[in-house]
Amino acid sequence: MEEHSKVCSLFFIVLCFNKSYYLYLAFNNNLKRIDVSTELVVDVQPKEVSIALLDDKRLVELQKEARNISFSVGDIYLGRVKKLMPGLNAAFVDVGYEKDAFLHYLDLGSQFNSCEKFIKQSLSDRKRVLSISKFNMLPEIDKEGTVSETLKVGQEILVQISKEPISSKGPRLTAEISFAGRFLVLLPFSDKVSISQKIKSNEEKARLKQLIQSIKPKNFGVIVRTVAENKRVAELDNELKTLVKCWEDCLVKLQKAKTPSLIFEETGRTVGVLRDIFSPSFENIYVNDEDAYQQIYNYVSLIAPERKDIVKLYKGDLPIFDNFAITKQIKSSFGKTVSFKNGAYLIIEHTEALHVIDVNSGNRSKSTAGQESNALDVNLAAAEEIARQLRLRDMGGIIVIDYIDMMEPDNRQKLYDRMKELMAQDRARHNILPLSKFGLMQITRQRVRPALDINTSEDCPTCYGKGTIRPSILFTDRLEDKISYLVHKLKVKKFSLHVHPFIAAFINKGFFSLKWQWRCKYAFRFKLIPNQSLAFLEYKFYDGNNSEIDLKEEIEIK
Known part of the structure; x- marks a missing residue:
């Protein structure tokens, strides 16, 4: 009986091991999981x-x-027209930034005349807040018109940031004001109700359109976002009232504003990411x-x-x-060279006009399937990393990708289909072209703010590029000198020391470690924090309020 129990237990252990093993294989074969946390x-x-x-x-x-930096996409300003550019059919508008913002005629919006008349009336009578629902709308502006016929130098105009300053350019503006919520986007001086094309059900589209038309105020347009699908009327009505309240608050602030002035500030970046x-x-x-x-x-x-x-x-x-x-992921994912699979890597270059990505197989071990199969394998893995990099760095404009050459049309189509599938998760508007005969793939991606570029290389914190340093064995002695100066001279008792994780491990080593020796000798309320963002021999001191204490110059003066 006892032997039978042992055999059953052993069989159960083997079964569990095999199950875990196959789960491991499934994970490493990139099987699609249902839930992504x-x-x-x-x-x-x-x-x-x-x-x-x-x-x-x-x-x-x-x-x-x-x-x-206060500029953000979605902020609304009362600006003043500084210069008209008939050749570009555009104007430059002063909104308080060091470089005038750019406003194209096509970004004025079809209801610009109504908006402009309403703003003039609001500014002329600063004691009474006008209601847009009682306002008589004017005819739409001519789509083929010119900026010279519509705007004048010195004219006050209500505008919204549509693109942040990029490189040497000022911000891009639109005169079509909008207030974005989670389910809806509110458009003053419009009367249309638009439904997201990503909602596929015609019945749901009809329900949402009829519902919004019944609850929206007059002279307000609404765009229904994808996440509004199957939402109850109470949720949509509550958000609509909140967005209308934002517009009413803008009018109150507008009447007290002097040009140029911020009228409405978009929610913080964190809340904006959450909302989307x-x-x-x-x-x-x-x-x-x-x-x-x-x-x-x-x-x-x-x-x-x-x-x-x-x-x-x-x-x-x-x-x-x-x-x-x-x-650690930031350190490995940014920079010119990005490794992704079995020695393969990407080289990413940024220019003023476009971004260029080169795919290299590196020292990847070749399989017996042949060059074409190897190229397809590397290219498919590269596509996954490139789709991630575009989101991670928020790269916009034109992106040109030089994949490893493939001769089979089916393989080229597989790569194109895979790239479209991966980019479907990207919230930014984009367009992907099939591989050219030179093996290049071209992508255009919506550019709203500058691409995020993080320098992953580290300057030597000890020699500052001179090439010679003090003996590294004395590094902990210098740290102790600075702790002594901090405690005895500056009278700081509660502080934390941030160092590279390897240095932290050395200081914490042993039963009666350096950390405990320093605590006993100088300050019991001192904390040692390993910080991966620091270079090997770099250190930082922080006080009890988490504000950095700069001891580098203090210790030199001593």
Whole structure:
């Protein structure tokens, strides 16, 4: 009986092992999984806010926003026409930026005359707020008209940022004002109801159109977004009222404004990302700042009250990007060369006019199937990484990809189909052309803001490029000198020291480690934090409020 039990137990262990093994094989053969868990990680720092989107712990989108830059897509300004350019059929408008913004005639919108008359009346009577629902609309402007006939130098005009400044260019403007929500986009001075083409059911399209037409105020147009499919009237009506309230708040601010002036500020980048991509697949949203946490929590509570608990405040000692293995992914995914599979790699170059990506097989071991099969295998893997890189770097404009040459038309079609399938997940508008006879694939992708370019190379923090350093064995002695100066001279008792993870491991080594020796000798409230973003012999000190203490010059003066 006992022997029989042992055999059954052994059989169960083998069965479990085999099951795990086949699951492992399935995963490594890239079988499509039904559920993809999505997480958002927000790192708020004194100078910038970084937002990382993870699919199954893999970094797919990264956005960085400097906290001292106020320009953002969606902001509405009361500007003044500075210069007319008849040759371009466009105008340059002063909205308070160092370079005048660009406004093309076609971006004035068909109802520009109505909007302009309404703005003039609002500015002439600053004590009474006009109602757009009672306003008599004017005829549409001529589509073949000219900017010289429509605008005048010095004219005040209400405009919205459609593209942020890129390279040497100022921001791009539109005079078609819109307010974007999760389900709807509100368009003042319009009366049309448009339904997203991604909603396939004709019955659902008819239901949504009839529903919106019955609840929207007069002289407001509405675009129904894809996520509004199958939503209840109460949810849509609530968001519509919120967007109308945004417009009414703009009018109040408009009457007190002086040209140029910010009239409406788009929601923060974090909330904007949430608004566009929030879905039931979101498992967690981690934030390391109290104010940002509260803002995101309030927004999620508004759009999905049952999911508000997924918003979590991160309070760990490790930097939030290190804790979720994002820093390492950033280091490996940005830069000129990106490795992706079995020694194959991409070379990514950026120019003023376009982005160029070269696919290389590298030192990849060749299979016995032949060159054509190898080329297809590398190209398909490269397509997956390229689709990720376009989202990750937010590359826009023209992208030219030089794939490894393939002779078989079927293989070229497979690669084109695979690229279209991968790019279907990209929210930015794009167009993909089949491979040319030279093996080049051309992609155009919507460009709204500059491509994200992160320098992954590190300057030596010790020699600053001189090539010679003090003996590295004395590095921990120098750290101790700085701790002594911090405690005895500056009288700081609570602080943290950030160093490279390898250095942190050395300082923590042993029963009576250097860390405990320093704690006993100088400060018990001192923390040692391994930080992956630092170079090997780089260090940073932070006080109790997480503000950096610069000791590099202090110690030199001593």
